[in-house]
Amino acid sequence: MSTAVACELTIPEAPSEELRRRAWEAREALGDQLIVLGHHYQKDEVIEFADVTGDSFKLAKLGAEAEAELVLFLGVYFMAESADVLARPGQTVVLPDLSAGCHLAECADIYTVRDAWEQISGALPGKRIIPLTYMNSDAVLKAFCGENGGAVCTSGNARTVFEWALAEGDAIFFFPDEHLGRNIACDMGFEDASLPVWNPRLAELGGARRELLADAPVILWKGFCNVxxxxxxxxxxxxxxxxxxxxxxxxxxxxxxxxxxxxxxxxxxxxxxxxxxxxxxxxxxxxxxxxxxxxxxxxxxxxxxxxMLDTICPCVTMNRIDLPKLTGCLEALESGGLPNVVSVDEEVAEWARVALDRMLALG
Ligand code: SF4
CATH class of the missing domain: 3.40.50.10800 (NadA-like)
Structure with a gap:
């Protein structure tokens, strides 16, 4: 695999049964060189190719633990980034569609988070604020938390991570999911009314009242999953x-x-x-x-x-990963090509690992 070269993804056009046959042929030819990770929200037509299924963090860890040099992620961009952050040296992560983003992750970017951080630090002198990011966020935001004494959390361990953060500091700055943050904080016994919401579209303190910020246990970010x-x-x-x-x-x-x-x-x-x-x-x-x-x-x-509601679409971006793109990816990998590689800058990856390690240390 050391001779593999980056290539464009060619998406084949053929009836589904033919694509399925071709995809399985390529998958079998790749054997143990490849592990296919499938997120629970992926469609049936691709999930049947997954060697393991799971949530984003579990999959990223399993990818890193695998012997395979190639990691194909059936999921969205931040998941493939996390897999690359945790990957062993020599592993390459590919995503069948690089435009498969996540609406929730895209609610926060490093520029508005940094701006908010500076404003919050200025408004609360002497207070130790711990930045926490949800797994569903860009690698650069995970790195931001790593660099600033914070951590990552998943929906499964968010309460444990929140408790750790409040033992470490005076308050939490949590992004990008307002709802998850509120659910965890309220389950911990905090009043909903004590939780300011930082709206990055509002210039002055994100629209939060200064006196509410001063006593807030958790500052929430105005972001949400559109599913x-x-x-x-x-x-x-x-x-x-x-x-x-x-x-x-x-x-x-x-x-x-x-x-x-x-x-x-x-x-x-x-x-x-x-x-x-x-x-x-x-x-x-x-x-x-x-x-x-x-x-x-x-x-x-x-x-x-x-x-609960069958009139909504499944997650649109998750569904960008389909059988034609998966077939194109597998065939390119089999021919020694590397299509749609997801590669996180090494310095960003190092700090993101710090934030992930802090989460892992909590068990
Ligand atoms: S279901 Fe929501 S959180 Fe999950 S990938 Fe889609 S938009 Fe993102």
């Missing part, structure tokens, strides 16, 4: 009326009223586990991406599993 923000408390109420006995489980990227109205909330891995644990005959309504919900429905025929 999870669609689930509402009203829908939960309707589901309970239409399906007596239904168990409603939502992702913590949903707004606070939705989480409060639901029976449970948790990460994708949590949702999958609960669908396994709940007894046969259960009726379960799930507020997360449709691709995952429909796979869970098919995997549990003895339970009634359905999406």
């Amino acid at each position: 999870h923000t669609n689930f509402t408390a009203e829908q939960v109420k309707r589901h309970r009326e239409d399906h007596p006995g239904v168990r409603v489980i939502v992702h913590p990227e949903c707004p606070r009223p939705t989480v409060l109205a639901a029976d449970e909330s948790g990460s994708t891995e949590y949702i999958i586990r609960r669908c396994n644990e709940l007894p046969a005959g259960s009726t379960i309504s799930i507020g997360t991406d449709l691709n995952l919900v429909y796979r869970l429905r098919d995997a549990h025929p003895a339970k009634t599993i359905f999406p």
Whole structure:
């Protein structure tokens, strides 16, 4: 693989069955040189090629632990970046569509976060603010947290990381997901009204009141996932009326009223586990991406599993990864080419690893 060279991705046009056959041929020819990582929200037509499925952090770690020199990520850009940050020397990460971004991650960029950080530091002299970023963020924001005494968190460990940060400092500056930050802070017992929201579009202190900032345990960033923000408390109420006995489980990227109205909330891995644990005959309504919900429905025929809202699109950017692009990638890799390489600047990667390591140290 040392002779592999960067190349353009050619997307083949052919009927699906032919693409599927070609993709499997290329996959088999690549053997152990390649590991394919598949995020839970990916479509069926590509997830069947995944060697492992999981959430973004679990996949990035598994990629780094694999012997393979090539890591093909079926997911979105920040996930492939995280895989590259954690990759062993000599591993190369590719993403079948470099335009597969994440709306939530794109709600925060390094320029507006730095500006906010300077304003917050100026407004709160003497206070130690700990910057925390959600896994769903650019590598450069993870690096920012690493450089400034902060860490990364996932939806599964956010509470542990928040508790660590409040033991380390006086307050948390959390980006980019307002809803996740509010859900965690409120679950920890903080009043919703004590949590200022920093809007990067507003020049003066992000629209936050100075006196609220001064006593805030957590400063939230005005960002959201455009899938999870669609689930509402009203829908939960309707589901309970239409399906007596239904168990409603939502992702913590949903707004606070939705989480409060639901029976449970948790990460994708949590949702999958609960669908396994709940007894046969259960009726379960799930507020997360449709691709995952429909796979869970098919995997549990003895339970009634359905999406909380079936009129929304699955995550649009996740769905940019499709069979033609995957086939093009696999065929290029088999021929010794390296299409769509995701490579994080080494200094950024080093600081991002510091932030990730702080999270990992918390167990
Ligand atoms: S579901 Fe939301 S958080 Fe996940 S990739 Fe799509 S936009 Fe980003």
